[in-house]
Amino acid sequence: MDIADGNMIIHVEKEVDHCVADKIKTEFEKYYIRGYVKNVIFDMSEVEFMDSSGIGMIMGRYRKMKYVNGQVMVAAVPENIDRLLKMSGVYSFVSKYDSVIEAVNRVNKKEGA
């Protein structure tokens, strides 16, 4: 997990289940309650497995970031994970980018404008 200019980049682990999702939520919360997080970018490049706990994790961050007018993005989503995100309607709230850099550029540009 890195934070630069309020953009929190979460490098998601290989297997995202209930266990891992809870760990990520706890870690996020530490920075969120201090007001450090302006936007969240999930780097999905390493993810090989995900179940609905991962969907809950992304949707949950979306709800939290809405309070602070922040965005949630997913980047570098592998094909099998993309299928899950599509099925659960995640893309109606969260935008997808090919890479973390692309997502960061997009969000910085928006804030600059």
Add this chain to the structure above:
Amino acid sequence: MERDNNKVYEATVEFGTEPENEGFARMIVAGFIARLNPTLEELSDIRTAVSEAVTNSIIHGYCMQEGKIRMDCKITGNEFEVTVEDGGVGIENIKKAMEPLYTTKPELERSGMGFAFMEAFMDKVSVESTPGEGTTVRMSKKIAKEAALPECMERAVGFD
């Protein structure tokens, strides 16, 4: 080539409600179905479905308290069947529980997609539950449906 479509394999495991056991259950299932040579997609489908069922037992069935979950795996021919059984609180309204996005634990940020994923990734899903006694989820999926292809081709060549 003769295919033995009636060959049966079985395995049963019982484990506790430690969340790490979700990964353990996925590993067991992946190892068990390896003999059917599933595609990566089939393997991923089954691991997701099993993960959902086991997570439900831990979070909803036992509310993260102690308990035992029993998983029975069976292969008959090219069909894989798995049963996940708990002795937890049970489900009052199964139909409601299976609706996509419905969850009784929004505070835990559950997405309500558990049963929807099980139904999407397996051929058949059935749920039996008695409030106060527990829940049994039974799922099955035919593996390597395309394995029938070489047989057809053999026949085609035979006719030639």
